[in-house]
Amino acid sequence: MPASPTVPAPEPTVRGILLVEPYNALGIALSSALRKFAPHHAIRVTQTLVEAEAASKLIKPELLVLDLDPAPGDELAFLDRLRERYPETRVLVIAASPARELRTVRGIAGALQFIGKPFDLADFGATVQALLGPWAAPPTGDVRGTLRDLQILDIVQLKCLALSNSVLRAETPSRKVGEIHFRHGEICHAATDGLGGVPALQQMAQWPEAKFSESELPAEAPKTIDQPWAILLLEVMQRAERGHAKSLGEEPVAASPPAEPPSPPSKTILVVDDTEMLLVFVADVLATADRTFRVLTAATGEAGLKLAATERPDLILLDYSLTDMNGDDVCRALLEGEATARIPVLMMSGHLPELAKTASSYDNVVETLPKPFLSGALINTVEKILAAGPLPEPAPPLSASQSESPPPGPAISAPPHASSSNGHGAVPNETLPTEPSPPDSPSTPTASLVLAPPREAAASTPRWSDPPPPAAIVAELREATITLSLDVVSAELTADFRTGALQLKLAGLMVAVTMDSTGKSPEIDFELGALTLRSDGRINTVRITPTSQSPQSADSQTELANCHAPDEWKEAGGRGDLPPEQRHRGQMRVQMSAYFNVLRVELSPTFQLEGIILQSRSDNVHVQVSDNRAPVMQFALRQVQLDQAHRLTGVSVAAKR
Numbered sequence: 001m002p003a004s005p006t007v008p009a010p011e012p013t014v015r016g017i018l019l020v021e022p023y024n025a026l027g028i029a030l031s032s033a034l035r036k037f038a039p040h041h042a043i044r045v046t047q048t049l050v051e052a053e054a055a056s057k058l059i060k061p062e063l064l065v066l067d068l069d070p071a072p073g074d075e076l077a078f079l080d081r082l083r084e085r086y087p088e089t090r091v092l093v094i095a096a097s098p099a100r101e102l103r104t105v106r107g108i109a110g111a112l113q114f115i116g117k118p119f120d121l122a123d124f125g126a127t128v129q130a131l132l133g134p135w136a137a138p139p140t141g142d143v144r145g146t147l148r149d150l151q152i153l154d155i156v157q158l159k160c161l162a163l164s165n166s167v168l169r170a171e172t173p174s175r176k177v178g179e180i181h182f183r184h185g186e187i188c189h190a191a192t193d194g195l196g197g198v199p200a201l202q203q204m205a206q207w208p209e210a211k212f213s214e215s216e217l218p219a220e221a222p223k224t225i226d227q228p229w230a231i232l233l234l235e236v237m238q239r240a241e242r243g244h245a246k247s248l249g250e251e252p253v254a255a256s257p258p259a260e261p262p263s264p265p266s267k268t269i270l271v272v273d274d275t276e277m278l279l280v281f282v283a284d285v286l287a288t289a290d291r292t293f294r295v296l297t298a299a300t301g302e303a304g305l306k307l308a309a310t311e312r313p314d315l316i317l318l319d320y321s322l323t324d325m326n327g328d329d330v331c332r333a334l335l336e337g338e339a340t341a342r343i344p345v346l347m348m349s350g351h352l353p354e355l356a357k358t359a360s361s362y363d364n365v366v367e368t369l370p371k372p373f374l375s376g377a378l379i380n381t382v383e384k385i386l387a388a389g390p391l392p393e394p395a396p397p398l399s400a401s402q403s404e405s406p407p408p409g410p411a412i413s414a415p416p417h418a419s420s421s422n423g424h425g426a427v428p429n430e431t432l433p434t435e436p437s438p439p440d441s442p443s444t445p446t447a448s449l450v451l452a453p454p455r456e457a458a459a460s461t462p463r464w465s466d467p468p469p470p471a472a473i474v475a476e477l478r479e480a481t482i483t484l485s486l487d488v489v490s491a492e493l494t495a496d497f498r499t500g501a502l503q504l505k506l507a508g509l510m511v512a513v514t515m516d517s518t519g520k521s522p523e524i525d526f527e528l529g530a531l532t533l534r535s536d537g538r539i540n541t542v543r544i545t546p547t548s549q550s551p552q553s554a555d556s557q558t559e560l561a562n563c564h565a566p567d568e569w570k571e572a573g574g575r576g577d578l579p580p581e582q583r584h585r586g587q588m589r590v591q592m593s594a595y596f597n598v599l600r601v602e603l604s605p606t607f608q609l610e611g612i613i614l615q616s617r618s619d620n621v622h623v624q625v626s627d628n629r630a631p632v633m634q635f636a637l638r639q640v641q642l643d644q645a646h647r648l649t650g651v652s653v654a655a656k657r
Contacts (some may be wrong), residue, residue: 016042016059049078069096071162087148090131095161099230111145112154130277133284160229170210178204197224205240266292270313272304301325320349331362342391483512488588530646
């Protein structure tokens, strides 16, 4: 009987994001953030490239997020295999110190996009949203890179950031061959077609496509290049861009039939922000909302002011914190210019106090959008401002007779930015706009999220490195165990001198948390919050919140370090019996572990962790003397004591046999 033909496995249809993150805590944080930025994508988190390759066969990764710090090794072969299977995948590489200038020159044409560690959550979110945007048909006509467009410049930057010690070999379809040597992440040698050093690297940078392989760096490798890699690559990229532009200008242009003149744009919108990916994303959102919009972008306040004066846009979207000036400086300069004084400004920022202050101080700020915000809110606000038209002409100054003889009636002073006849009105300081829930799913955002770029001056902006700070985001977890310290107030013994019950008093609010079934603890400190009780007086839910208090500075730590179980208890045959003379001393500290299901994770508007609501899944608890040498005993909660703020003060537990 002939063998049945092998049926190839069907391609996955689920849109997905593949995250390769070796650090467990950072993986939890980033996966939670990705679920907020891309709620309709499946998220797969892996710690190695081998796991990532297996996971890629289960989902169709539209985006690969690869942490290169530390470098996983063999990343070049992994990308090559992924490119063969999914050439339209976009890649975001997290690295220790990518050069911002290289990102600016390479732009969105690079197959690999880079973000530096530590990074702002807002910058990460803006980049993810841009990479998941409508790149198939970009409104600006720019070439936008995917793995299909992987070129030497992408690979060289990747190897430098990975601190590689290797030889990169590139071969073109026309059989051109070149080598680039890396030592500790620096480019030390390049050779091709009789050229060596920098000229060889410059020639290879202009190869449109190539196949790559990698080998070990020999001990006696030649050294023909002695420049810092970032400076060298910047020069090579700039030269490659000039060569590409020149070659395009020399190509003959085929005659095409005359096309109908395009309809004039209905409105011109200027976006001023210093985050490249945010400019890309906002431009895509606006162009998708209305194809007649003419969207201009500027990365600095100075460039924005020049464009505003020459192009006279109908609306300016302005970030508050720019690299060269703040948003209030831009607003002041716009008001002082005759050609720009009537242009309405939509101020965007993650710094809410500065946002509100600027809105209340400058008449041209007609609306504000705190970052992060949903794309639906952006479109609605833009359409509202454009419908209202330009700012009204300033009122003429009063004549002397008018100022000396005010009209009869009560004097009425208009509040700052009160809505005028043209419909403009800035949001007051205390009423910054909030994002309405999407109608089809109140609890899950369906529009895209736009997030604020990094700001060194904003102490409240979350920054992640390894490990994440206490305010890092926790993933959508299912189970948790909390362990807290309590002092023994009294004990009840059975007739055979076994421990029957304990009355315990809380020693401190700091708790240790173990998430899920992995047994791993997040590198975040928590403290105990309010509890709710069931009708039988036992625990229903408990709220834990992140805290900046160090465990070493907690009140209970000194006592814990010097607390030992009585020798009589530890020598009682391992049964956990409490000697009678210890019955009422209250001199012993224990650790109690309780078990919960994760009911809800609470995040702030800037996606910082505010709290976790846990629901009790068992009345059983485990108790152990603090020095960890005594046996663990199983008890059942019998009674819970709370203070007026519904925080735990003590419990009584009964031993289980």
